[in-house]
Amino acid sequence: MRVAGISAVKAVVSRVSGPTVTAEAAVKKAKPTIDDVAALSGVGRTTVSRVLNNGPNVRPEVRLRVLQAVEALHYKVNTQARFLAGGRSQTLALVHASDPDAEPNSYYFSGLELGALRACAPEGFRLLMHGLNQHALNRIEAIFDFVRTHHCDGVILTPPFSDDRELHQALLTQQIAHVAVSPGEAVRRQVVGVGMDDEAAGYELTRYLLGLGHQRFAFIQGLENHASAESRYAGYGRALSEAGLSPLSMATTRGNFTFRAGADQAVRLLNVPQRPTALICANDDMATGALFAAHRMGLRLPADLSVVGFDDTPVSEVVWPPLTTIHQPIKQIGARAVERLIDLLNGAESADAGFEAVPHRLVVRESAARFE
């Protein structure tokens, strides 16, 4: 019975485009092709192709007519056929750090990947993930190898590769289209980038804490080569300075963005005579770890200590106390990175803009409280 059912499906699959006239074929008319559009608008196939691809040498009047036909027929280009003719693979590469110590937390990365993957499907593109050690001397060669082997049309760089000037330069030289996720200020003029305004986010979060009456801060930074994480700290510094406080007099350490690092560093920061009243962590995973450590130390949260983070991961909502943080639309960032890369490949004018900031916002929950 089971086998029979499956065999039936099989038989159909291989018959689908055969000559047999099926009920389906009779009922629905075939998907319109470029030739249908050409016929309806009374022009040649080549002309349709030209307007579809933003090509030159088409009279505005004709272009309009073609566009109307496209509309009327609900025509959509067949990306697979387009590739075959155009020689593109419709394949993108997403490069991330595989070095465990440098790896961004998994929610961050999964979200980025999911957003990117989702944006690929409608465009007929596919996305290949490529993890590599950021410290490897041959990292650039490794990326080129990957791109060549898989015939990628373009690549998306994630932190810390987003800030790797040498890599960026090599990609430019080899004329490989690419976009950077959350690049730091230093390279924003040179790369097409997508991310949130980390400096502003750090500033806002700190202002909020200042408004709550806090004066003694501590900060768990991320890794040095992640420029976006550094910007978070820079915004914090700016807010402090404006308030007449010296960032340099506040305790600071670094962690690799993980729960464990947050817990470990929090212990160091909190086991001191004059304990800080507010602890800022460069991301939520570390903030969650800090919460954990604080509980272990017997502190009452948020009465004894306010803890905040960045990202607004799902975890931040359910820990105790629920984390006050900055929401970063990570899936949207992944999606925009893909979209801008595709624009770049298509030579769209919109691709010219440099850095694109996606909106962030402060999410007030219960882990930060007024300090008297």
Added chain:
Amino acid sequence: MRVAGISAVKAVVSRVSGPTVTAEAAVKKAKPTIDDVAALSGVGRTTVSRVLNNGPNVRPEVRLRVLQAVEALHYKVNTQARFLAGGRSQTLALVHASDPDAEPNSYYFSGLELGALRACAPEGFRLLMHGLNQHALNRIEAIFDFVRTHHCDGVILTPPFSDDRELHQALLTQQIAHVAVSPGEAVRRQVVGVGMDDEAAGYELTRYLLGLGHQRFAFIQGLENHASAESRYAGYGRALSEAGLSPLSMATTRGNFTFRAGADQAVRLLNVPQRPTALICANDDMATGALFAAHRMGLRLPADLSVVGFDDTPVSEVVWPPLTTIHQPIKQIGARAVERLIDLLNGAESADAGFEAVPHRLVVRESAARFE
């Protein structure tokens, strides 16, 4: 400066397949095609196609020769060309419930989606998500519409659609290839399915609690039409019965798999004279909500109450106390669903098997403790 850099990329992109002889073209030889393989193995192109597609009528000896050539040339089929010729769209649909009340928790679904998406890319397939109201009378028609509109080659059903016999039957009748994620026992004989053994998992988890000395239980079930969640409860019942306890004498409620539902139901279950000492939730999100509610009620965890769940979501690791749960490899389930669907489309023999269980395991953390 910025514009110049980007223009350079653009110019190249559009020149890539032009007539200009680039250094790249000179350096690396073109990707091998099916004709290269045919030439090297001394057979016709059709024969190569046959072995590539597991077709019949190829002498074992010839098949071997072709396979060796494929190996030697590092040949990979061009899936886009294959589609164009074969009339398939290389597009799969993932159907999920969009009704907020019935929606599985987001980690569950994101993980499934990510696993499926990852499995698609290497095969040159793309995945389209389609959410629809499970209670809608036209749900079946809606799915067919979607499949036709997007020319999907096959569909993946997620709970609760996995257990929708009527839908399954319609798909079979319309000869649309499909696989079910976590189908219940009732339909496993008829569908190609992938999931974990929920009954066994429920049994193991309950045995563990029994071993800890618990005698008074409570269970927050999922929604009735999610057969896999029901199986979790069935396993619990079996373990209890074996231990001489009556499942019917233990308190039970239902929730829609969300944090909030877990919190709400926990309050009902725990605000009673003879409080249970162990609370089992059909998934981690509800268990997390239960933890939250128990904290609010002032219970000491896990001393006063043991709470456990299913899934092992990232959240379960960082809540307080860390959740003892059953690990469900959700990404793997998504990936296997895609792989089996593709096998089905390709008519692979391996596709004949019915339900495929992926391994689960008990993850002991700190939310369940010995009860004296």
Added chain:
DNA sequence: TTGAAAGCGCTAACAT
């Protein structure tokens, strides 16, 4: 400014 014609790499009729 436009169109005709030649493929891109593959599968599937239809020979053989």
Added chain:
DNA sequence: ATGTTAGCGCTTTCAA
């Protein structure tokens, strides 16, 4: 059991 021949829908010469 294997090869020949047409296309699939599109982009890109090249000619008009």
